[in-house]
Amino acid sequence: MTEVDKKGKEGAMFSFYIPTAALNEQKKTLELLGENIANLNTPGYKTRRITFVETLGTVAGVSQLMFKQGAVTYTGNVTDLAIKGDSFFIVKKGEEKFYTRAGAFSVDSSGKLVNVDGYVVQGWMEDIRGGSEAEATSTITDIVIDPDLIMPAKATENVWLAGNLNAGLESTREVWATGSAFTKKATLVSSGITFPLNVTAGVNDQFKVTFNPQFGETITEELTLTAGTYNDIDSLVAEINNQINASGLKGKVEVVNAGGSLKFRAIDGYSGTTLTLSSGTNDVLSDLGFVDGVSSTSGDLADESTELNDLLQVTTSLVTGDSFNIVGKNRDGESVSGAFTYTDGATLGDLVDTINNIYSGYSTAKLENGKVVLEDDEVGDSSTTISLSASDGNTGLMSVPSFVNTESGYTARVSTSMVVYDSLGESHNLTINFTKTENTGEWNWEIVASSGETIVKGGSGKVLFDSNGSLISFIYDGGVDALTLSLSNGAEDLVIRLHADEQEGITAGITQFNAVSTLHTKHQDGKESGTLNDFKIRSDGAIIGYFTNGEEAKLAQIALAEFANPSGLKRVGGSNFISTGESGVPNIGKAES
Template sequence: MAFNTGLSGLRAASVDLDVTGNNIANASTVGFKSSEVQFGDLYASGFLSAGTNPIGDGVRVQDVKQSFGQGNVSFTDNGLDMAISGDGFFILNNGGEIRYSRAGQFGIDKEGNIINNQNMRVQGYTADEDGNLSGIRGDLQVETDNLAPRRTTNLTSDLNLDSREPVLETRVRDVGPLAYADIQGESFDVSYNDGTPDYNVDLSTAPDGSPITTARQAAAAINDAPGLSASATTTATTTLDDGFITAAGPANFNFSLSINGSPLTIDTSNITSLQDLVDSINNSSETSISASIVDDGTGTDVLRVIHNQGETLEYSYGDGTTTVGPTTVEGDVNVTGERVVAGVTSVTADADFATEYAASPIRITNEFNPIDQRTYNHATSTTIYDSLGNPHEMTQFYVKEPAPGNGVGVSEWSIYLQIDGEMVAGTDVTPYTARFDESGNLQSINGDPAGEIVIADWVPKDEDGQPNGADGPPATGTTVVTPIPEPPTTSAFVLDLSGTTQYGTAFGVNDQQQNGYTTGRLSGLDVSSEGVIFARYTNGQSKALGQVALASFSNTNGLSPVGDTSWVETFESGQPIIGAPDTGTLGSIEASSVEESNVDLSEELVNLIIAQRNYQANAKTIETSDAVTQTIINLR
């Protein structure tokens, strides 16, 4: 009996030593789970009953149980290394056999499959070409090909336009030339708001009480009115030609010119041609006078004299016997009315100045010019891409306009668009008009409340200004719908300004997003806490390649270890519950990390001492039993 008892103890202690030694050997094995031996005593008993004072038959090993407690998580330099923080196992495909492991030391094989050190493929949820995760489980694979370019089909700009900005464009109404004789002695009122007279212009008497007798004085009187500016010019086209001068001869030819009755000193002592007379006039001391030779409309060159300040001219010429003139020429007045001038009313005289003013054209004196920042209030640029992945710079220009109506409760801005220095979306002819309400919110763009602008006339070009081979604009007459359908076939794209505001604060670009990008090469991999594997590319894009799947079991201790730090499903473990990391009871993923062995080396060394002691004690039991038996044998 004692021999059997001691022998069972030796066997149990030997198993304990083996398990402890295995734990110690795997103290540095990633994902390893320690084991412990569970013992049970042995008693002899009959079929119907046991003895009153049964004596034990020794010990037996009931089970070697693994501890699936969490091991420490340590960081690594491999982006594909993963550690599970919490419950769950990685799912591995071992040539068709499914295994489960906590060891997350992963890499990539030559085909791009994510594998462990034993070339088992990691299982997960695959993604499509656009990075959308599916519910289909399979081998996870990293695509090492270049990321194909994507053309821009949508650009969203979230801007704030400063409502405090002034209107930069100066719109003026040009009136003239008006002959001084037609406006002489007139008096008219100027209004700046609703037609009510605000200022009176009197063309008969100057502010100092002197009479107005020339176009120059009339222009000065008009200039005194706020919002009006005027200039005067007197042009005298004579009938004097070269033939008259030649026929008269230098000795007989004479010419006189007066400015407001004051004779101009001109040297006519040796005039032999019309050009000599022109030079003599231009060499006079009067700098406001200029002379030139012009065609009188019949093919004859004649003398023209201009006084650029609008004084009255009087000229005459002769050949000694005949005198032509004197001829009096009064000046013309040109008037410019700025935007602030609403109209000219209450005209008193023969000429209808109000009609002239109302019918005159409107001119923009500082019209929008993309290379002159003084002609726009705000501008912002962003990079867009054509179908070949070539980058292009798109610039949006914003010009504040006069508020429509009475300016209460509504504001307007003009929008100009430029790509690579060329105007697009027809804004070279007519800009888009953005209207904002009294709260600064965008009401519409060209009447469309959606706040979208479709750019359908862009031809992508190279640095030399030639088409670069990328898709161009849609055919003439083609209707472009928004959003642009996939896959796009033209260069048309949508500028979404629905989030644009006009508040009383500085201009700012709150957000600007476009969906295009150039070609990209794989530059790195990232893994999220949900186990999603993202590929990073050199063009700044990232795309989901798949998501690691985890499995849990109702009875984890029912799993069967098969080596290589992996387990397989058994009847006792139950079927796996598979899901995405960080869902349900499954743990999360720690990227660039591994889970270390959960072996407590200090504890194992103590267990080793205990197992050794137990082994020695059981051996002593056998030795003692042998001595007792030998004593009996030696009895005589």
């Protein structure tokens, strides 16, 4: 073969090589396009593209990973996560780490948080017993959510008290009072009507009613009475109620026969409602015994003359035969009981009289500022109690306020209970009693334990207040600074510090003002043990566990990795990648919330 022939043949072969190479690259492009389409709905899948470059006179395709933010879909699964940004989850198989943006995780049978390939998600585990939070600079490890995880019990070390000790308490009579005051509905009563009342259409058949509630829109209706002669109050009441029920006032206003007088009453049950009567176009208001513009507002304190059905506490009018049970003990501890039976027009004073009959010779009931108050006739320690409740089967409905012991007989004592926990998580009920001494601003306090606890020391002391009612000191007897309890269940002794002063973010402390006593336990720092009941993953990757004792704790923190050149990562199957020299080393840290 001559030199010319040889060169011609090589040129022909090269001319075939160029289009063949181009066809192969196009084939790769189509294959890659098919792979991208096939994984269109694969969570965390990152598309690739072919970039063509010229090499030695031919065009070669170079595959590149395309990292961009995909759509985030809510699944309802607490372990399904998505990343906003350029970071990657870190997963591990054996000793090898992989990186993925696919956050379809689950908890396997051993409690490990894994991806769909069974690779374990990496992060930092937390110590739920307390201590400092794991640092993002420490070594990452498998994240394990142990379903049998137990939050250990914590013995109470501190108890914070709050509220007021009534400076006005003295060794006087036992006093009980309803916890809230009885208040009146808005009512308007006529000055008198002359019967028979003749109503003529277009002459004297109209008047206006305005219902202005504290909440909601004002309603004004002009009512037109049916023309005719009304011979008594009952027929007039029936006609007006018919007109009311045919208007926007239905269920808001009613009219009743109040001993022969006409009574308008707001029945919405709220304080601050104003009821107004005004002259109509063809006015009949004066014939009904009212002056133009007369009004009444609900919420005023009730007195002994207030009819029970005029109370805001009555939401459905009482009827004759409805009854209320009065049960308790007299000051000597003897049981007493009786019943108040409603009759038409019965007043709050009638109810008070019934209570006085039941407690005759021991205590006296009266109405003060809308509250029913029961006070012992003599000073001294007392066993008086009282409760008032509606009988079953009543037609009417009245919200009956509970009685509260506002002042103890003779011994000026204020008590509150507290629940504390020992090192085994068992609860213990303690009572702290404050007893006022004869010295101004001074109270003695004492802890009362149950049968399972023995007070070793620190179970009593004094508390002092200045003339402004502010705390001066809270002192333990015996020169100690804490309450020590020995327990019968084998737990360690409880050493508890009682705090009565202000603690920012916890309590305002205790005070001594001339106001009702409100002493209570604000907070204690012990807890019983609890098992893991549920968990959630926050937007910052923190895994929060919720325990059966009502506590919550951070269980773990998911780690994220960032790369200087994510496109340099190498896909090793599915949505998993490994780092390369081209991607750079991972920068590991926490997500931002």
